[in-house]
Amino acid sequence: MKHPSGCTFWGKKQWSRKKVILWQVATLIGAPVIIALIAGVAIPGVVIGVPIWAESLIESDAFICEPNSVWNERKHVFHTQDKENMITLPDTFYFLTNWAPNFHCSHARRIGGRGDGGKWVCDPYRLKSRHDCLIYSVGSSGDFSFEIEMKKIMPHCEIHAFDQNSYVCPPNTCSFHKITFGDGIQPYGSKSWLTVVRALNHTNRLIDILKIDIEGGEYSFFPLLLNSSKSSLPRQILMELHPINVSVIHDFFNRLRNKNYVIFSKENNLLGGPYFFEYAFLKLNSRFFIQTHDNMTHR
Secondary structure (H helix, E strand, C coil): CCCCCCCCCCCCCCCCCHHHHHHHHHHHHHHHHHHHHHCCCCCCCCCCCCCCCCHHHHHHHCCCCCCEEEECHHHHHHHHHHHHCCCCCCCCCCHHHHCCCCCCCCEEEEECCCCCHHHEEEEEHHHHHCEEEEEEEECCCCCCCCCCHHHHHHHEEEEEEECCCCCCCCCCCCCEECCEECCCCCCCCCCCHHHHHHHHCCCCCCEEEEEECCCCCCCCHHHHHHHHHCCHHHCCCEECCCCCCHHHHHHHHHHHHCCCCCEEEECCCCCCCCEEEEEEECCCCHHHCCHHHHCCEEE
């Protein structure tokens, strides 16, 4: 049974972005009429078609589908933790006390090998509805455990692996590209994010996941990525962060925050010691970050 919001009755399947936009327009036009017709009549929203899942669909860019009441609770949790994250606390081990997760993915799953090779992915089952699912994996140093498991659970996903050294993807798993990411000038021989996306003819496609570990190069690479067109920004970013000047780290997180990314996972990489942390980010619609009475009041 499908609900007009685009979800099934249980909220497990989403509409496409185009359908969500059309639904928003229809809601804006039809809402006054519907409200006038049902005013004073207590009929459950599921029966009459009131979009009880619409907020999550719109504010997650059609990625998450759940009742508005649950979604507003997520927003309350986000805003509470976001205020804490904006306070920089002095600590020898910076990541231990700064920038905690501020969003929860109900079905997050760790994909890849144990230890350094695996990454947390936000609700990977949702990619089943993405017929043109696209994944980039940068800097794996020959460890393809993430790509192998991802291909196993989502065989329809197109996976591209990148590294500055030459490796060979396992059969029927991914396409490998010997590329050094940078700004096209530094490091020498590097290619920028947009150059690679255009070369692979992915300009008009959503990159569902960017998994990246470039050993400290993230602080110079990501400002360029985040300044690129909105359509080229990955929905999920899974990365290892390395120690550097505290002000640089704080600026890095603020850039992601300003581009509507939330933190859904944080994990210490014990192989690297207390200074190295794995982070995972999810991009949401800008409307998610607007505080309303519903998400300001804790139930």
